[in-house]
Amino acid sequence: MIERVLRLEDICLKLGDFHLRDIRLHVEPGTYLALLGSTGTGKTVLLETIAGVHTPNSGRIYIRGEDATRLAPEKRRLGIVYQDYALFPHLTVFDNIAFGLKLKGSPGRDIKKAVGGMAAFLEIEPLLERRPGRLSGGERQRVALARALVMEPYVLLLDEPLSALDRATRSRIKRELKRVHKELGVTIIHITHDVSEAFLLSDRLAVMKDGRILQEGAPDEMCRRPGSRSVAELTGIENLIEARVEKGRLVTSMGYADLRQPAAGMDDPPGRVYLTLPGWSIELFPAGSAREYIWQGTLTISDIRPGSGTGIVALTLRHEGGERLKTYLSRRELQAFSASLEPGMRVPVGLLAEGAYCVPHEAPR
Amino acid sequence: MKSFKIVISTLGGLLVLIIVAPLLRVLLAAAPSLLRTTVGDPEVISSILLTLRAALWATLSCIFLGVPLAYGLARWDFPGKTIVQGLIDLPVMIPHTAAGIALLMVYGREFLIGKMFAAVGITFAGTVAGISLAMAFVSLPFLVNAARDGFLAVDPRLERVARTLGASPWQTFFKVSLPLSWRSILSGAIMMWARGIAEFGAVVMLTYHPMVAPILIWERFENYGLKYAVPVTSILILLCLTIFSVLRWLATQKRDD
Incomplete structure (x- = not known):
């Protein structure tokens, strides 16, 4: 039996006026899961709960079979890329990517090799000495991806990674994400409100509304057999x-x-x-x-x-x-x-x- | 638009004049011969050095205690947070002589906390520690508020990303939060130091001797008149202006990002 890389069992979380309710999600290794929902529906809170930023009031989070519900974020080995990339402005691109490796105490030579390799993979080698403030949106996005990927996370969590980009850059980053998924085989959870983005990139789709996951399945199946009116609307069925x-x-x-x-x-x-x-x-x-x-x-x-x-x-x-x-x-x-x-x-x-x-x-x- | 600019510039200019005129007047009023004598006066020099040193101690102690408080206020919600925030601002609002009395009644040798400190060899009445304590009490809001604003300006998501990359809360603080807010902290520390140097009311209640510069100015004015107070005042103003201009310049240097 394939061990699920991530399992959420009945996660409930109250954060101010906001609730996550009975979130149940099983993610298998190598999956590209899109979490689709409109703004304010709780996608980012769910992503941050998976990352360990928020502790659920009830329910369990399992990472590779281990109970990680109360595990500190630094011990979960999950990478996160935020909508606005959250690059450390006081560090160069190299130091941003090397941040986690340095904390781990990896030898300098290994760090250089790993950062160089990832920079080459994402074609950001010429940017390594620059500061994030001097990068374009697409470049920042790739740096943020490199910083997360170099740590070889069990799951890469992407929080609306394309929404702040112009159309041309968005297309490029979409191709980049597909390549990352295909060539590195990393498990990805990608939250988005964009139906076409979700359908283009993902092989699994979960639709979220009001802090709940309404339906989860293969994108095509979700479109053919939506479980509710909300799912039909969110997956782009107009009629x-x-x-x-x-x-x-x-x-x-x-x-x-x-x-x-x-x-x-x-x-x-x-x-x-x-x-x-x-x-x-x-x-x-x-x-x-x-x-x-x-x-x-x-x-x-x-x-x-x-x-x-x-x-x-x-x-x-x-x-x-x-x-x-x-x-x-x-x-x-x-x-x-x-x-x-x-x-x-x-x-x-x-x-x-x-x-x-x-x-x-x-x-x- | 033109008339708007004229009105705004006139009003703003007036305020600047209100600040600059007395300072310039004091700087120009000191008789050169008296100024020379004052510069060489060991009492003046030791008083100014004492003032700078005591204010520096006050600032450094408050950085140690105030920066964590500022971080907590910026990042966490807890019961009574508004009250704590109000308490931080309180020393700015109360008369500083009143602050001095209040400090005396807690840290004076006859009072409990004063007795406890005395037991380990620290007394506040008539000591540099007392001067620093009085300075710290009245000027800490400048540091804590500036540091809190500095931390608030750091996107919490940067800290969250650092955590997912393997950083412990301490590592996150020292490698992300602090490097991104040190300019605000430094700016607050400079303000606090400056305010500490200028403090008279609270210090005079707790420690008249050894004499800090503001008390020395007061004493010269009381005992010898304006003529002898002006040179000390000029020297203190010049010294402060120089130091703070340099520090301000350092704190406002643009980062390459």
Whole structure:
């Protein structure tokens, strides 16, 4: 059996007005776990609790099978990289990276070798003699990563590491993080409020809200089968249609829909549910067999909005009953239609069964 | 905008003038011959040296005790924190003669704590220790508050990162918190030293002899008149200005970050 590198068992913590509640999380070695949630939801507090900055009121933290609940941060061997990098401003880049090694009493030659190696890996060798104040955001980020990684932590904790960076640097650091994860095999917990960041980088995803972890799993699975409305919203599913279940069918303001997948909230008719539809499950001019769709009909295009430089166009479709759906098309897909699409135009639409899923009306507590 | 600048500059300039005018007047008023004699007067020299030394002892002792207090106030929440904060500021607010009386009633030979210190050979009435104690009492808020502000300016996350990199709380304090706040601490220490040197009220209650410079000035003024008080005053002002300008310059040197 693989020993989990980190195990959180029913962690509760009250910090001022803020609560972490019943946090349960198992992280296996080599995992890249994204902790997704909006601002103020407790992600950083959870990360700092894992790091040992806060001691939970109840529950247990296990690091590589050892109970570390009350272990001092310096004995946990976990690296942390904060949003604003928290580099020591009074030390050079070299001394920042060497900070932990010097404390450990490593010989000078070993320190030089380790710092040099990590600096080469992260391509920051020319910066070693500089002070953090003279570095760009991306450079600081890499220095902070190097400082944590050189200590070979069991888990690398990243607190919104990309949010303070410009778009180009963000893309570069994303690639860097992927490379770090792949080549060093380090276990990473990355907290973010950015869905695309979470999906791009992680192989596991945990969604957090109001101090709780709502759901944890593989990103794709979370998107296909969100456990609640909050998870659906936080994982970026734009279309949530209120529905009720009647005799195994869904009744929505758009009419009946034949849901084929078993779903939460479906077992107990006439349950009130939300039908979740990711943008890709809305097909214009449906050409597949009827079985592929849970609903087909005609909708009016109410808005067409080009994305900035992405070549993706956002389409808002409106049903006469008032329901609005959002989908995305590439410019190429758009041009492939025989007629040119414009607002006010009525178009045939199919909702793909593959993407449709039902979640309970209220999130389970 | 122009009129705004004129009003602001005039008002600010007036205040600067209020400070500078008397100092300049004193410096220029001393008769050169009397100034020369005073510089060579062993009583004046020993009094000034005593003042500087006693204030330095007061400052160093308060760095030892005050910096930990400042760190605690900056980093931790505890019951009664506001009261402690208020107590720190209290010596600035009460009349310093009253502070002197209060000190005398605790550290005087007839009182309990005074007796305890006397038992180990330390007395405060009429000694350098008494002068330092009086100076420390009235000037410690400058050091503690500056040090607390210095620690508050250090991002706690720097300390947290240091801990995750293997630093104990002590190592974190000495390798991160202190190096990042030493300028504020030094600045507070300079202010405290300066305030200590200037102290008259509390010191005179506890220790009239040996005479610190402010008491010597007072004594010369009382016994010989303004003419003989001015040279001592000029020397003290010049000396303080020089020392504090150098220290201030050191404390405000920009770091390369």
